[in-house]
Amino acid sequence: SQTIHQWPATLVQPVGSPLSLECTVEGTSNPNLYWYRQAAGRGLQLLFYSVGIGQISSEVPQNLSASRPQDRQFILSSKKLLLSDSGFYLCAWSVLLNEKLFFGSGTQLSVL
Amino acid sequence: GNSVTQMEGPVTLSEEAFLTINCTYTATGYPSLFWYVQYPGEGLQLLLKATKADDKGSNKGFEATYRKETTSFHLEKGSVQVSDSAVYFCALSANQAGTALIFGKGTTLSVSS
Numbered sequence: 001s002q003t004i005h006q007w008p009a010t011l012v013q014p015v016g017s018p019l020s021l022e023c024t025v026e027g028t029s030n031p032n033l034y035w036y037r038q039a040a041g042r043g044l045q046l047l048f049y050s051v052g053i054g055q056i057s058s059e060v061p062q063n064l065s066a067s068r069p070q071d072r073q074f075i076l077s078s079k080k081l082l083l084s085d086s087g088f089y090l091c092a093w094s095v096l097l098n099e100k101l102f103f104g105s106g107t108q109l110s111v112l
Numbered sequence: 113g114n115s116v117t118q119m120e121g122p123v124t125l126s127e128e129a130f131l132t133i134n135c136t137y138t139a140t141g142y143p144s145l146f147w148y149v150q151y152p153g154e155g156l157q158l159l160l161k162a163t164k165a166d167d168k169g170s171n172k173g174f175e176a177t178y179r180k181e182t183t184s185f186h187l188e189k190g191s192v193q194v195s196d197s198a199v200y201f202c203a204l205s206a207n208q209a210g211t212a213l214i215f216g217k218g219t220t221l222s223v224s225s
Contacts, residue, residue, distance in 0.1 A: 043218050
């Protein structure tokens with residue numbers, strides 16, 4: 001069966017520090033991968049999605065970047081965190097683009 | 113552009129009450145519509161979906177009908193339980209190349225016994 005792993009579960013980082021959140025999927029090949037951010041009062045915002053290795057689509061210009069170095073690995077990064085980067089980050093995968101998504105358990109990021 | 117608008121919460125109900133969470137959308141073409149649910153401390157999971165007009169998605173006692181004439185996909189349940197307490201997200205897929213799933217802001221449901 002397919003599983004998705006996302007870590008860490010919680011993270012507290014100072015402003016200006018770097019960020020790396022990792023997400024891996026098991027039990028499937030060539031999944032579509034997504035990073036969403038859930039900020040208080042702002043709902044669920046798509047940040048990046050990827051349909052294949054090295055292919056990244058950015059939905060919102062911002063302080064973050066994403067990479068897909070392997071088929072089932074999706075990394076969210078920042079060189080210098082901002083206070084506004086605080087939020088709940090969710091990784092997801094799907095077989096077909098934008099069809100049934102399977103979400104990870106999320107990372108609560110607090111930038112202080 | 114494509115967008116999803118959900119009723120703002122929180123919605124507070126007693127057990128066995130009737131639930132409606134409104135969702136309307138704006139999209140070109142023929143989108144697919146979804147409801148996702150996020151239980152406390154967990155990620156989102158698909159609750160139900162509908163892919164064309166007049167389709168009814170259903171799961172776990174929840175239902176939603178794809179109404180193209182009113183551009184709506186309201187979520188309903190006849191009798192809620194405490195275990196239904198969660199955040200519910202309406203979502204849209206425009207089914208167009210290069211576009212991604214768009215979520216509403218979410219509606220928090222709190223059910224008390």
